[in-house]
Amino acid sequence: MDRFELRSQDFSLDEDQLAVRAAFADFFAKECPPETVRGAEPRGFDADLWGRLLTLGVGSMSLPTTAGGDDATLVDLVLIAEELGRVLAPVPLISHVVATRMLERAGAPASLISAAARGDFLVTLAHAPVTGGARQLVPDAAVATHVVALLDDKLVLLSADGPGAHVSNQGCTPLAWWRPTDGHDRTVLAAGAKAGAIHTDAVAEWRLLTAAALVGMADAALRLGVEFAKTRRTLGVPIGSLQGISFPLVDIAVGVGGTRHLVWKAAWYAQHEPGSRPELPLMAFDAASRTATHGTSASAHVHGGLGFSVEADISLYFLRAKGWSLLGGSTSANLREIGSVIAGAA
Amino acid sequence: MDFSLVELTRDQQIFQRTVRALLDEVVTDEVHEHERATGDGISVPVHLALGRHGWVMPEWPVEDGGAGLDPVCRRILELELARYQVPRIGLGTTRLVWAAVERFGSRELRERLGPGVADGSVRFCLGYSEPDGGSDIAAARVRAVRDGDHWIVNGSKLWTTGAQCCQYSFVITRTDPDLPKHKGLTMFLVPLDLPGVEIQPIMTYGGERTNAVFFGDVRVSDDQRLGEVNDGWTVLRGPLDKEHSLGPGRDVLEDLSSLRQYLRPLETALDVAVAWARDSTKPDGSGPLADAAVLERLGRAATEIELAVCTPGPLGRVKIGDVMIEQSAQLMDLVGTEALISAGADGALGHEGDIDFTHRFAQGTTIYGGTVEVFRNIIAQHDLHLPRASFPGAKVVI
Known part of the structure; x- marks a missing residue:
């Protein structure tokens, strides 16, 4: 990478992007208040909300028009994912969209792709490549009947009659143990280098969209902390006027502002110059998982003891910062992948 | 949203090669060694070379000593100066202060200093902070007292980086201690060669040299005043706002943060x-x-x-x-x-x-x-x- 090359640094959204963001912000604000999030616990799936999202076309919008989609870009998807994260929406949108895009890229039968795009069945992806029969935790596998996995050098769609058994977890998400041997129907989607490339790209996309959701989550946690700090008083002044309170909140804002931009930039590169900066989605994910972890924790702390109680909405955010960012595996592994790209390319 | 490479026109490609050729020639090992040894934050020979090409004030028209560069060429210049690690603190402060001179200086002052700023022979540094307070600029205590068509300036400024290589310091002074904090201030462009000005180096472990600048009964002509008497805060805020990057409507070629x-x-x-x-x-x-x-x-x-x-x-x-x-x-x-x-x-x-x-x-x-x-x-x-x-x-x- 030439650090001095002359590139545009335009982080503005165009009218269509602003409209997409506004529409989904509006939808999620109306359809997913904190009671909906609490009501979906512990499995973390609101079928009604998911159904309404599907009628908006989220399952198909990012597919090519030739596959019945609208050619929505990764930039559109990160804008939507941020709004989803802002309200902690209990829907498997990220896994399902990423896995559906894998089906399309692998050239799966059109009927299968359109069924996934309509949400006739729920599909997710196994993040860790599989070489034996060892089980792994797969995000959203407690609601999905279909799992896309890289088995040795083949990309395979494995389907079962029902989803996996939910395991209780910190973030109240539909997490399940999964192994490729449990009575699944198998369809080989791709083999060899192509299979590996599709899987690698999909994992990066999942991290990118999850990063966007984590930005929304951290931003919402910040807003809760700021509103609390404006009204709560101590020693005759609002606590938000004290630098011991305001500076930690500012640091959340610094993290959110930068990470949002990094997510957008990573989405743009993945969309328009795929392959040229493969580390960017991973960087966005690393930054977002730390921004959300720090931001939700710091905001809960601003709430004092109230922020430690399950009644406070900030508790929902705190528990999902790790609850969402660790679904794809260890963040250290992600960091090592960034290091490998940097050490290979610099 | 757009992060694509900017496609250069033929003229812009030629400009890029011209910049690199000049920098290959003037940014020598000695320039970097000098900077490492002195921490000046400016290389006078390089600054003058930039001035000869109109690149100190690159957006100015050629007839005013600039180069009439379009935004793409200005960005090319900026990136190449960074690539060649040209010491350019003095370039930054000169441009910052000129923004105030242009807006608040008399026509006579602008006409007298403009050509030198453009050719690199006139350089500005910042006289904001004082020994008693760093970032609280409005607490300035350097005193300026009117004496006919001159002002008598007394006091000291701190962290005036580049003073040893500049001709003028952009100094905020207290002209009326009875007015509220932000009201009794007046800005001057003080010539650093006046009797009574003393520059003392302060070395930092960051490799940079900065300075304390002492003013002892320095007689400064009223011609060097910027803006109205006791309205110095308005004058200072112009460039400071630029430094703090609060302004809207950014150029997409520019960096997101000024720093x-x-x-x-x-x-x-x-x-x-x-x-x-x-x-x-x-x-x-x-x-x-x-x-x-x-x-x-x-x-x-x-x-x-x-x-x-x-x-x-x-x-x-x-x-x-x-x-x-x-x-x-x-x-x-x-x-x-x-x-x-x-x-x-x-x-x-x-x-x-x-x-x-x-x-x-x-x-x-x-x-x-x-x-x-x-x-x-x-x-x-x-x-x-x-x-x-x-x-x-x-x-x-x-």
């Missing part, structure tokens, strides 16, 4: 650390890259740099300083003892002991142009709309 340039040494340090990790051998024969922890630290440093580049405006001001300090220390820890070796000594890393330098340099980046705490206050009030803290003696937090 993005401070990250450059850390980028170099990261590249040096990567080269060390790839190429060096430990006494037991193994290479650093075999250690997964090395990959993690390199990954984190690279991520934090990218994050800082993407963080906008005042948020970026805070992020850049924090990342400089944290990640330069991390790279020191990663490399270990070798990172301590000074430039020129056996085994120094990179060209100039780059990691060692960056770790020292980083400490200033949370202070330059106002401490990050000043910016955190700005963000708390303007972005988060948190209630303003009420402190005795501070009606306005800049």
